[in-house]
Amino acid sequence: MQEAERGLLSLKKLGLNRKHKIAQSACDTKQMFNGQQYKTFCSNDYLGLANHPEVIQASRDALSKYGVGSGASHLISGHQESHERLANRLSDFQSAHIPDVHTLTFSTGYMANVGVITALCHLSNSTQLAPKELTSIYSARLNHASIIDGIRLASKESTVKLTIFEVEELQALEDALQRDANKHKLIICDGVFSMDGNLSPVHKLLDLAERFDTLLLIDDAHGFGVLGEKGHGILEHMDLCSERLVYIGTLGKAAGVMGAFVCAHQTLIDWVFQKSRPYIYTTASPPALAMAALKSLDLIEGPEGQHKRAHLRQLILYWQTHLHLQQWHSLQSLTPIQPLIVGPTQLCLLIDQELQALGVFIPAIRPPTVPNHSARLRVTFSALHAQQDIQALIQVLMNLESKFLPT
Numbered sequence: 001m002q003e004a005e006r007g008l009l010s011l012k013k014l015g016l017n018r019k020h021k022i023a024q025s026a027c028d029t030k031q032m033f034n035g036q037q038y039k040t041f042c043s044n045d046y047l048g049l050a051n052h053p054e055v056i057q058a059s060r061d062a063l064s065k066y067g068v069g070s071g072a073s074h075l076i077s078g079h080q081e082s083h084e085r086l087a088n089r090l091s092d093f094q095s096a097h098i099p100d101v102h103t104l105t106f107s108t109g110y111m112a113n114v115g116v117i118t119a120l121c122h123l124s125n126s127t128q129l130a131p132k133e134l135t136s137i138y139s140a141r142l143n144h145a146s147i148i149d150g151i152r153l154a155s156k157e158s159t160v161k162l163t164i165f166e167v168e169e170l171q172a173l174e175d176a177l178q179r180d181a182n183k184h185k186l187i188i189c190d191g192v193f194s195m196d197g198n199l200s201p202v203h204k205l206l207d208l209a210e211r212f213d214t215l216l217l218i219d220d221a222h223g224f225g226v227l228g229e230k231g232h233g234i235l236e237h238m239d240l241c242s243e244r245l246v247y248i249g250t251l252g253k254a255a256g257v258m259g260a261f262v263c264a265h266q267t268l269i270d271w272v273f274q275k276s277r278p279y280i281y282t283t284a285s286p287p288a289l290a291m292a293a294l295k296s297l298d299l300i301e302g303p304e305g306q307h308k309r310a311h312l313r314q315l316i317l318y319w320q321t322h323l324h325l326q327q328w329h330s331l332q333s334l335t336p337i338q339p340l341i342v343g344p345t346q347l348c349l350l351i352d353q354e355l356q357a358l359g360v361f362i363p364a365i366r367p368p369t370v371p372n373h374s375a376r377l378r379v380t381f382s383a384l385h386a387q388q389d390i391q392a393l394i395q396v397l398m399n400l401e402s403k404f405l406p407t
């Protein structure tokens with residue numbers, strides 16, 4: 001108990017303790033938190049589908065038909081036709097990019113990353129007859145925490161050699177792959193970096209994967225629904241196709257619902273299905289969520305999705321051409337994630353508080369979620385924002401920055 005108290009105190013002193021803000025209204029560009037209304041620029045609901053009437057109706061209809069809970073894990077009796085339909089529809093989304101593509105759905109993106117990475121590392125011991133072989137994992141430095149945790153768990157269960165690479169220095173990755181005589185190799189990279197908003201060079205990574213006989217796992221949590229003409233994600237955006245691709249997407253961000261999925265060649269999906277403990281040993285998610293996600297997929301792919309993505313692009317362009325800051329540093333990003341790097345954690349917390357006092361909600365993102373000395377406002381846009389919202393935000397931020405500039 002005393003250790004916990006000391007630990008909590010030390011987090012507080014460093015400005016790193018976390019707190020809930022209690023939301024009292026639906027996810028939207030204006031939202032009530034702790035009894036106060038704010039303009040929000042922080043959700044991952046990039047297309048504004050989390051509160052879309054057709055998505056709500058689809059889940060209502062499914063609730064009436066299937067009830068609330070699935071009642072059991074997928075492999076007992078919880079796998080409903082809605083889960084199967086969702087998986088098939090997600091396969092359609094990636095069919096131009098992965099030959100003989102199949103899909104497995106997960107309850108969350110965190111579970112998908114942990115489940116897929118551990119299962120793929122088990123490939124090095126697939127027959128359980130030969131001695132365990134090594135899996136070489138090459139993971140991008142800024143990959144999401146769930147990838148890091150997946151690798152940590154895989155390292156306990158399988159023999160793993162981990163190399164961290166920088167996406168800006170792919171020559172070093174190439175050199176490492178060249179030296180690697182190991183049979184089982186896996187490159188892992190976010191499609192869109194969640195805290196920076198930039199795209200990873202998936203086309204170059206795929207080229208390396210082809211040349212060095214490696215699987216390439218892309219976590220496109222923030223690209224799915226947003227990138228590509230039809231919103232299919234980064235593989236569509238970059239026009240890529242390969243049997244080596246293992247594509248993970250989430251349904252709790254642009255799709256506005258919850259859950260995640262992995263698309264890959266049928267044989268790999270069959271293997272993950274057999275081996276992935278976060279898939280096997282958990283209750284299947286409510287069928288109503290699967291039906292809501294199916295409706296979101298229709299919206300993402302259809303004219304409404306195309307219109308929303310075009311609107312987002314306009315908002316991003318407006319932001320990039322009108323925001324002029326002297327000290328806080330914005331990153332070049334094509335996506336609705338437009339972070340402002342402030343630097344010191346305490347300063348970022350102060351700005352977060354000032355913004356709240358002005359009725360704007362953009363919580364400070366601090367280490368360890370982002371690297372040390374790079375605390376930031378992770379500004380995100382939704383297709384529900386209007387240009388006036390961005391204009392007003394720019395004004396607030398520019399005023400606030402001048403207030404904090406050293407005199």
Ligand SMILES: Cc1ncc(COP(=O)(O)O)c(C=O)c1O
Nearest residue numbers: 108109110144194219221250252
């Ligand atoms: C890149 C990335 N991968 C995976 C996840 C986890 O997804 P989920 O929220 O569905 O667990 C996130 C969530 O923040 C993410 O940003």
